[in-house]
Amino acid sequence: MAENLVIVESPAKAKTIEKFLGKDFIVKSSFGHIRDLSPKDLSVDVDHDFKPQYEIPSDKKKTVAELKKLAKKAKTVWLATDEDREGEAISWHLAEALGLSDEKTKRIVFHEITKSAILDAVENPRGIDYHLVDAQQARRVLDRLVGFELSPVLWKKVKPALSAGRVQSVAVRLIVEREEEIKNFKPESSYKVTAVFEIKKDGGTSNVEAELQNRFKTKKEAVAFLQKCISAQYTIESVEKKPAKKSPAPPFTTSTLQQEASRKLGFSVSKTMVIAQQLYESGKITYMRTDSVNLSNLAIGMAKKVIAGTYGEDYVKTRKYKTKSKSAQEAHEAIRPTYLDNQTISGDSSQQRLYELIWKRTIASQMSDAQLEKTTIKIGVSTAGEKFIARGEVIKFDGFLKVYMESTDDEDSSESTKGLLPPVKVGEKLNAKEIYAIQRFTQSPPRYTEASLVKKLEELGIGRPSTYAPTISTIQKRGYVEKADKKGTERKYDFISLSDGKIKEEVKKEKTGYEKAKLFPTDIGTIVNNFLVQYFDKVLDYNFTAGVEKEFDEIAEGKKAWNEMIKEFYKPFHDNVEETLEKSKKQSGERLLGQDPETGKNVFAKIGRYGPIVQIGESNDEEKPKFAGLKKGRSIEDVTLEEALDMFKLPRTIGKYEDEDMVVAIGRFGPYVRHAGKFYALGKTDDPITVTPERAIEIIEAKRKADKEKTIKEFKEDPSLKILNGRYGAYISKDKKNYRIPKNKDPKELTLEECLEIIEKAPKKTNTGGKRRKK
């Protein structure tokens, strides 16, 4: 029997470490935290030093019981959780929950999973750092108090089931405020002038584009300049050559991996994490939730060998990266391939592409700089003071660029840097083939993508590698934010050209403002945010987290008691909650659209119990007000009176089919046709106000066909029971309940008796474990 029990956080890590430690050690995992505050109530005693009441969540009971059993048998228990605030707390909770005595417990840490690092850790055990544990308790309790006191304020003042928290509310704020900036943005235009010069080389001529140093504010100025150019001579005034270099980006952290996978592969943040998890579990990459850019010496050595072997010694440059972010806790290595000599792996295409990205980034980070030569040619105009500038860039030595180049978020960088420029001399006269002025517009700041939001949150020190993806899904699930594409609009611009001594003025058209998979605030998101910013500015402050992190550090250093820190925060915060509940009004975001021409009653747009609605009349009128849900894509902000009045034309009976009425309306899940007691969703392009009976019949028939294809088997004896084909394969449906079919049965061959037997044996739904489902 093993004398030593080692406990780590992740099972994949446990497997690897067990190999290094030999047969005297058994290595198990805690699967993260094993105790937490109850999800049902506050579980913090605000009247008695904020004492937390911890419990073992139901899905962790089995793990804890097993660890307890093994711990009892072991002589020594090694707590090897991560060396950060959360990891230290996990060790402490383990010690408490498993009832470990100080004598038989040793705390060890390592930052990389290599044999030497682990053996070294075993040689240098310590005790649990209670100051660090306290810093975690402060973090946990603060988040609970903020979340569980702010959310109920929203239930009362805005809408039930909403949520607020230290991280998610700031994420929503960023998106709402960016939208505001975009709305208030007034584009300004200027005229950019470009000349195409002919340069004579031995034998032929080549064209070089040069841009005028300054832009013109008005069309008039631009035209005036071009007029001066008609009779101008162009002379090269200077040629400047400068060496430059580019350095590779550091290895991936969770946040930079999410950004690059989004830019280069088009992955959503959650997709990146799912794929990375698969690569980690199959041993292909190191841990994927990390804020460290550090590589182990082992990895650096491997990289050096691979680079020298593949590209040559000249391409090797060993680099140690330091994390810039202050909030980083660096419990792990950077994300890198486990074996750098594997440039590719087996797996599905997403896995291969993500792996390749990680491989390239890691290898490039250990390669030499790229050496460039930048050339700037200045060209004078005899009839004007302005100068044209031509820029060129040549790569003298490619270095890391051979493998990898980081992408940027800039959508259209108007840098007009060309490759190699032809050799020219100062004093040389040039011929201008064409000169044109083009009207350019300033751009509003871009809307956030999932990945650029993660980047921003990381910069603000808000959230952790393990929470970036869940936070983004939370704010979408709550309906604060939507991921959507935005259609571009057509814009006219001036184009004035000079060639053959003639000036031509044109107005051209371009598409602008097209955006893909960007984050837009919803009406609810905007209303909730404005409310929170107004009444809870302290918690919503972009620097709130940075401030409390500083205090957590003081607690970790033993300079401050954790419940003192919480007390100082809680008193004013709680008073503010009480005062807001008392004084603030219900936030409905109500906007008066106008009057109904038929009745003269007011028409409003506002937030209803289930989302944005339009309303005719007021609740103190004699007649009840009427309501209608807003169409998808429309908001309180931009819905018009005409649109609102249209919606009251619903429900609309549009005709008969098979002797039954077809009624069109908008419901909870969008526009639909109701026919013979059944609902059929309208298509994306169908408008419920104008949809024809012919189209409605088409929709009904299409749905019937789809349902038929979904049905694998029906039974005449019992029409309530059906075997259907769903997202997860075949299943049995009866009385609106679904049952899984045992794997060894062929769904097509099942008899009614067998089906009823499966239903009989199906485990009764219990609501005790884990999350409860809404009714």
Add this chain to the structure above:
DNA sequence: CAGTGAGCGAGCTTCCGCTTGACTT
């Protein structure tokens, strides 16, 4: 999920961070 919305009132919702399966329709 099921096609509402006022008002009445009971009973519900909610946080962040650490980690994977168990389970779904």
